[in-house]
Amino acid sequence: xxxxxxxxxxxxxxxxxxxxxxxVWSKLAGPSLMGNFGEPLLYLLVLGYGLGQFVGEVKGLSYxxxxxxxxxxxxxxxxxxxxxxYSAYTRMDVQQTWLGMLSTPVGVAEVVFGExxxxxxxxxxxxxxxxxxxxxxxxxxxxxxxxxxPVAFLTGLCFSSLALLVTSYARSYxxxxxxxxxxxxxxxxxxGVFFPIASLxxxxxxxxxxxxxYHAISLVRPLMTGGELSFVFLHIAVLLVFGVSAAMLxxxxxxxxxxx
Amino acid sequence: xxxxxxxxxGLECLSGILACLQIARTFLLGAVIMSVVNIKYYLRMSxxxxxEPIVKAVxxxxxxxxxxxxNQLNLTIDAGCFCGILGPNxxxxxxxxxxxxxxxxxxxxxxSILGLTMPKDASLIRESVGVVPQMDNLDPDFTVEENxxxxxxxxxxxxxxLKQRIVELLDFxxxxxxxxxxxxxxxxxxxxxxxLARALINKPKLLILDEPTTGLDPQARQSIxxxxxxxxxQGLTLILTTHYMEEAERLCDRVIVMDHGEVxxxxxxxxxxxxxxESHVLEVHAAGExxxxxxxxxxxxxxxxxxxxxxxxxxxxxxxxLGVLEQSEHDDYLFRPANLEDVFIKLTGRDLRE
Numbered sequence: 001x002x003x004x005x006x007x008x009x010x011x012x013x014x015x016x017x018x019x020x021x022x023x024v025w026s027k028l029a030g031p032s033l034m035g036n037f038g039e040p041l042l043y044l045l046v047l048g049y050g051l052g053q054f055v056g057e058v059k060g061l062s063y064x065x066x067x068x069x070x071x072x073x074x075x076x077x078x079x080x081x082x083x084x085x086y087s088a089y090t091r092m093d094v095q096q097t098w099l100g101m102l103s104t105p106v107g108v109a110e111v112v113f114g115e116x117x118x119x120x121x122x123x124x125x126x127x128x129x130x131x132x133x134x135x136x137x138x139x140x141x142x143x144x145x146x147x148x149x150p151v152a153f154l155t156g157l158c159f160s161s162l163a164l165l166v167t168s169y170a171r172s173y174x175x176x177x178x179x180x181x182x183x184x185x186x187x188x189x190x191x192g193v194f195f196p197i198a199s200l201x202x203x204x205x206x207x208x209x210x211x212x213x214y215h216a217i218s219l220v221r222p223l224m225t226g227g228e229l230s231f232v233f234l235h236i237a238v239l240l241v242f243g244v245s246a247a248m249l250x251x252x253x254x255x256x257x258x259x260x
Numbered sequence: 261x262x263x264x265x266x267x268x269x270g271l272e273c274l275s276g277i278l279a280c281l282q283i284a285r286t287f288l289l290g291a292v293i294m295s296v297v298n299i300k301y302y303l304r305m306s307x308x309x310x311x312e313p314i315v316k317a318v319x320x321x322x323x324x325x326x327x328x329x330x331n332q333l334n335l336t337i338d339a340g341c342f343c344g345i346l347g348p349n350x351x352x353x354x355x356x357x358x359x360x361x362x363x364x365x366x367x368x369x370x371x372s373i374l375g376l377t378m379p380k381d382a383s384l385i386r387e388s389v390g391v392v393p394q395m396d397n398l399d400p401d402f403t404v405e406e407n408x409x410x411x412x413x414x415x416x417x418x419x420x421x422l423k424q425r426i427v428e429l430l431d432f433x434x435x436x437x438x439x440x441x442x443x444x445x446x447x448x449x450x451x452x453x454x455x456l457a458r459a460l461i462n463k464p465k466l467l468i469l470d471e472p473t474t475g476l477d478p479q480a481r482q483s484i485x486x487x488x489x490x491x492x493x494q495g496l497t498l499i500l501t502t503h504y505m506e507e508a509e510r511l512c513d514r515v516i517v518m519d520h521g522e523v524x525x526x527x528x529x530x531x532x533x534x535x536x537x538e539s540h541v542l543e544v545h546a547a548g549e550x551x552x553x554x555x556x557x558x559x560x561x562x563x564x565x566x567x568x569x570x571x572x573x574x575x576x577x578x579x580x581x582l583g584v585l586e587q588s589e590h591d592d593y594l595f596r597p598a599n600l601e602d603v604f605i606k607l608t609g610r611d612l613r614e
Contacts, residue, residue, distance in 0.1 A: 009416075016413045023410065024401040096397035103361060103391040104414035104462070105383040259363055 010113070013106045017114025022121065036126035040075040041133060044068055047194070059196060061225055068139045069221040070193030072130050072148065073155060076123035077213060080156040081184060083119035084163025085176045092167065092254070099258060108255040116160045116247055123156025124149060141226025148223050154236065155216040158243035165246045168253035192217050212242045312375045313338050314466050314497045315360065321368035322355055329355045331521035332369070337499065342492045344512035345501045348608050352521035353501040354394060357468055361391055374465055387415065390459030394470040396451055398443050404454055405430070405439040412461045425461060432487065433457040449480025456487060467491065469500040473507060485511060505600040515600070517607050524607040529600055536603045538562045538574040542581055545570050545592040555581045567610050574598070
């Protein structure tokens with residue numbers, strides 16, 4: 001088989017996993033959309049309005065406009081992470097869906113890639129919804145905001161890969177609390193969602209700059225508010241490096257776990 | 261003018277006949293060539309069929325943290341065979357089957373399925389293998405029909421082919437009326453039939469079933485048996501594990517008894533009973549020591565076992581023992597022909613496996 005046809009087969013099989021998941025989602029789209037979309041929207045409106053009165057402007061933006069790009073990124077992170085942890089664990093362990101898939105020609109790497117693609121799609125869906133509302137609220141600067149969508153997808157890829165890596169170690173749903181409490185929540189609080197990281201002590205700033213969420217926000221905020229983009233390739237590279245290495249590790253780990 | 265017509269006509273006729281002959285010759289030649297090619301093709305196929313077993317395991321071994329689960333297993337399964345694997349829990353049956361589909365890395369030995377090498381060609385092998393797992397993993401979010409469709413897509417089967425096959429398989433599994441039902445609305449038997457139908461979506465050459473009827477009521481079990489017999493008739497090769505001796509006896513034309521990762525016996529079920537064990541069993545329940553001692557006097561008793569308060573005496577004609585029992589007041593006993601379960605117990609012992 002030529003290299004090209006191997007790649008094509010890989011993508012076809014991964015997309016069959018993706019379309020299986022989207023088929024499930026389409027049946028439960030109502031509650032799922034509300035979860036992905038309602039919560040970030042509440043944060044945006046309530047914090048944006050309430051805190052905005054005290055804060056006034058941040059870096060020349062209304063607080064709500066500043067917050068919107070952070071909330072968009074957080075929503076991408078949460079959608080992908082939830083899918084990569086709770087939903088993926090259900091398919092891996094509780095329902096044994098993956099084992100069923102692996103009884104067909106599909107392999108572990110294809111399952112993992114299909115799941116990552118799907119989780120990133122969920123990020124895309126929820127970000128699109130919030131973006132539309134943001135336009136309605138007048139929080140979007142110009143048409144460059146369209147490029148937020150591929151960034152949201154990339155952020156989804158990165159965080160779903162990380163989540164799948166966590167899932168590969170999980171023995172129950174409770175395990176995920178470690179990851180959310182010790183990693184996701186501190187990262188969201190510190191990465192410039194609610195306030196600019198410049199207000200943090202210098203060493204914390206360095207720490208934050210290593211984490212992928214900061215780089216997602218660094219891309220989304222200028223795109224959203226019409227600001228100037230800088231270090232685009234660096235930001236993309238950080239998200240990619242985290243995503244690809246986590247996905248590869250997750251594949252290795254899940255293979256060890258299922259094919260034993 | 262008038263002359264030219266018949267002349268031309270004659271020539272045309274001639275050339276027409278010639279052309280016809282030409283065509284006929286080509287056809288004839290073609291047919292001859294084709295049939296020769298066909299015969300050769302079939303010969304090669306049949307030769308290949310008889311030469312290449314569906315499963316060939318050579319000194320296959322598997323260890324889990326120092327414990328040998330499959331021990332130097334040699335196994336050849338030919339095309340069209342309905343092969344049953346029996347064994348107590350932990351005998352290595354499921355591990356063996358998992359190796360067959362590449363769900364378990366091989367520690368030692370070699371394994372070829374359908375002429376392809378495991379694990380190198382795992383994905384390719386699974387294209388032609390159907391799997392009915394021990395634990396149901398149907399998709400609870402989907403309807404019956406969607407379960408078949410989505411699973412078929414994992415094989416990359418084209419939409420229109422899949423639609424046709426789903427109709428056939430729903431028919432085969434007697435689930436036509438349930439196409440749009442949710443999985444939670446199905447009975448245990450229906451679920452198993454759907455899992456069986458799902459395993460056939462890729463038109464497999466080999467069907468692997470891990471305890472397909474465990475937990476089913478007798479009616480549901482019989483209906484699965486009937487489907488499996490149908491598949492066997494169609495020439496499919498089947499491998500099944502089971503804890504039900506009756507199932508193996510009725511379905512399989514070859515029974516393999518496994519224990520501690522090794523093959524303890526391997527032959528057709530009837531032959532297994534004939535060769536591995538005495539023809540009859542006398543079960544004596546809750547009898548006094550005195551009576552048992554008297555029964556033991558029968559020289560026709562080849563061997564006996566005690567399990568709880570039941571004595572099992574094995575032999576061909578236990579006339580003396582039966583006479584002793586008839587004269588005594590004890591009437592809680594059973595004299596019966598030996599069956600596969602007796603063979604199983606003889607080969608794997610009476611100890612509980614948990």
